[in-house]
Amino acid sequence: MLTDRQLFILQAIVDDYIQSAEPVGSRSLSKQSGMSYSPATLRNEMADLEEMGFLEKPHSSSGRIPSERGYRHYVDHLLLPHQLSNREIHDLRSLFARRVMETEQVVKQSATILSELTSYASIVLGPEIFESKMKQVQIIPLNDRTAVAILVTDTGHVENHTVSLPEALNSSDLEKIANILNDRLRGVPLYQLQNKITTEVAGLLRQHISSYREALLFTEETLQKSSEEKVYYGGKANLLSQPEFRDVDKVRMIFELLEEDHTMHELLKPEQGGLMIRIGQENANQAFEDCSIISASYSFNGNPVGTISIVGPTRMEYPRVIGLIEHLSRDLSKVLTNLYTDRS
Amino acid sequence: MLTDRQLFILQAIVDDYIQSAEPVGSRSLSKQSGMSYSPATLRNEMADLEEMGFLEKPHSSSGRIPSERGYRHYVDHLLLPHQLSNREIHDLRSLFARRVMETEQVVKQSATILSELTSYASIVLGPEIFESKMKQVQIIPLNDRTAVAILVTDTGHVENHTVSLPEALNSSDLEKIANILNDRLRGVPLYQLQNKITTEVAGLLRQHISSYREALLFTEETLQKSSEEKVYYGGKANLLSQPEFRDVDKVRMIFELLEEDHTMHELLKPEQGGLMIRIGQENANQAFEDCSIISASYSFNGNPVGTISIVGPTRMEYPRVIGLIEHLSRDLSKVLTNLYTDRS
DNA sequence: TTTAGCACTCGGATATCCGGAGTGCTAACA
DNA sequence: TGTTAGCACTCCGGATATCCGAGTGCTAAA
Structure with a gap:
């Protein structure tokens, strides 16, 4: 579809324009090193490239700039791998x-x-921590009504938030909860946590903690994902x-x-x-x-x-x-x- | 120094300019509601205010805008408390x-x-977490050569980083280290941590851990503050x-x-x-x-x-x-x- | 002391001009 | 047949000129 020469010229124009940000004209293009065609020849080729949609003119008597299609062709077919300095x-x-x-x-x-x-x-x-797996949960009381909940994943991600402590739960309750969570949820992918809580953890909480409702609510708060991207x-x-x-x-x-x-x-x-x-x-x-x-x-x-x-x-x-x-x-x-x- | 009328006019000009972003002229100012002086009077006052440095003109025949000194006077003396909506x-x-x-x-x-x-x-x-006090340290191994170190402060701040595990330390060593740190450093303000490590913790490590050098280095890495603002x-x-x-x-x-x-x-x-x-x-x-x-x-x-x-x-x-x-x-x-x- | 009147100033918007870089086309050339 | 030189034409952008209006300072009257 495009001749080799046209490809070569397209590449030269894109390179030049990327570098200068100025529309490139036939005259200056022909002076460029490695370019062995006269301005007139280039003008003809450029006109063809424009007709095919690879170049465009900001206004009727100016040099050419690459069109989006031109850039697309450049990255798809003309890109030379770049050696990092x-x-x-x-x-x-x-x-x-x-x-x-x-x-x-x-x-x-x-x-x-x-x-x-x-x-x-x-x-x-x-x-994304969505797929990573629970490694450990920690509940650290800071004072009589606030605790920090920490969740560590197998990818070394540490999630934490501050939760308020329900009065109904004493420190031994907290320990029990933490134990249950660590026991039951280790290795569970984060996106399944919520699910596992209702299916497995809830029952255990009911068995072991007297203030069951508060405990369940508290657990959910503890493991709430911060979600934020x-x-x-x-x-x-x-x-x-x-x-x-x-x-x-x-x-x-x-x-x-x-x-x-x-x-x-x-x-x-x-x-x-x-x-x-x-x-x-x-x-x-x-x-x-x-x-x-x-x-x-x-x-x-x-x-x-x-x-x-x-x-x-x-x-x-x-x-x-x-x-x-x-x-x-x-x-x-x-x-x-x-x-x-x-x-x- | 400034007459009440001048203050009133200054305030009106600043308010107007804040709102419109256009230099304010004597004519439009006099039309403003609550303004009972003629343009000519205002011109005189404005000329005085300009001479005193509270106003300036973008160019010789334009309206006035407040100078920095004008704004300063406005916030220092003319500011009416704003009722939040x-x-x-x-x-x-x-x-x-x-x-x-x-x-x-x-x-x-x-x-x-x-x-x-x-x-x-x-x-x-x-x-700033500089002054807050250490509450708890946790070292959680993720695999055979990486662990997550977590530090919790009394202000509920959770600091964490990934540290590589020296081969010389086994898991019982890690536990010992964690115990020592929690034992000795609880309640210590973060800015004193480094200090305490050399004065107190180092000795204990030497007593209890065979690979003392690695343990000390590891401890320092663990508690390294992330410092970042x-x-x-x-x-x-x-x-x-x-x-x-x-x-x-x-x-x-x-x-x-x-x-x-x-x-x-x-x-x-x-x-x-x-x-x-x-x-x-x-x-x-x-x-x-x-x-x-x-x-x-x-x-x-x-x-x-x-x-x-x-x-x-x-x-x-x-x-x-x-x-x-x-x-x-x-x-x-x-x-x-x-x-x-x-x-x- | 305040106000009306008036000549003057200056920025900004608009119109006009001009040079230069570039184009397309045609005709000559290898 | 493809390439090149020549030439008339286009159009942008910067410079210059012009005009309008909002605003000022000053003077004189109220």
Whole structure:
């Protein structure tokens, strides 16, 4: 469909435009090193490429810029794998350098580093804990009416909240409850907890605790999942340096969307796994019509549990961003799996 | 120094400008309800107020806007206490409605609600845990080489991180370590932990654990404070709706600063307690020269432990924002103290 | 002391002009 | 037949000119 020469020219135009943010004309394109055609020849080819929908003109007498279809073709067929620089590799590796770590910290830092390296905005979804299994429950009374409930999963995730203590339960009741929970629920995936409570735990509570109703209610509060999606952002301000986002109103829509954690989670949550690239309108969302989003999932034991993403203008440095994101998602998966999987 | 009439006029001008964002001229001012002077009279007074530095003109033949000094005088002497609307009170109260809660959630939500009510940006610093006291330590092995360390404070704060298990320590060692820590460190303020470890815990470890060096190192890792300041933002995008922030470059500086959690923490950390208002240049920081920041600390047991703040243009609705912030900081203090203080 | 009148100022919106980079087309060329 | 040079044309963007109106300061009258 496209001749080799047309492909070559398309690639040169996209590369040039990504780099300069200016429409590229036949004259300047022909001066580019490695380009051995005269402006007139290029004009002909460019006209053809435009007719086929790979290029467009901002106005009738200006140079060409890639259309969304042009970018799409570029990432699907013309993308040369990008070799990460030492600096980049070093920065990414520094994430995992510490011996002591908290997954949340690592994930948060990932967002920051990714945005610094790319100078776009980054969004990282923290690992889903939905499928991970209960390891231990702890109820720690703080005073006569408040306690902290702690739930630890096999993935090292620690969930905690403050619960108020019903007067009807004394400290030996609490101990009994904790014992029952640990006994019955160890190894149960979090999404089944609620279920198990009604089917198994409730009966035991009734047997062993006099204030049964309070105990059951309290148990449910204790294990209530905080549910909240963890979404971390890095370098949103970077977007403001991009020439395509000089317009405050346009950028406001983007920023407003970027503050809706829930929507962003829906948009980016890990699905099939692997790499996802959405260019311009491909993001169903109106606010992102001039943006591209590249995202990759990271996994735990082979199951995708979270994603790391980059948001930038459609005129994005695709090769570099893809290289970085793929690298980081691999590293994250490796570290998570290494840390929390039994070697045996 | 200022006549009553001048004060009255200054107030009217500030109120008008806060509301309209347009320089206010003598003609329109005189039409304002409650204003019984002719434009000419107002012109004279306004000229005087300008000479004294309370007003300024964007250019020689335009209406007046308040100078920073004008705003300062306004907040110091002219501020009428603002009565919160039902809607506002209701929204604020909803924060504390749940029975089960996590302090972090409440604090995060505070930022969101505050920004929604004000349509400025809000910044909330999570409670300092520096002074709170150790309640319990838990070491939970996940597999043969990784464990989760959990530290609970008397303020219900749960700190946790993943630590790698030295081969030299077996599970009975871990138990011993945990026992020693709980025995010796209960009630010790977090900022003294490091100290206590070297003076008291080290000796005990040497006595009871054969692999003493590994045990000590491990202990230190376990109790390492995550140190990280908790800073939550709400409604940054709101700033983009303010007419004074139409300029992307100006707003970029602000947003970049707002992403530096550490700097913001320094800027806003609770000091004397009480209300702080910084207008324009009073924020030493260049990026905030067109902003005002209002912040109030909230406290636990009378000690200020965190702050809630609003960032907006110098043309800010001071009365309303101050009302909201004071109300919320009082509520937060009350709830925190109620939850985590022994009633006895 | 307050007010009306008036000449003056200046920003912002609108219209006009102009240069330059770029295009499409045609005709000459290898 | 594909490539290139030449040329007339287009259109953006910046610079300049013009105009309008809201607002001011000043003076003089009430």
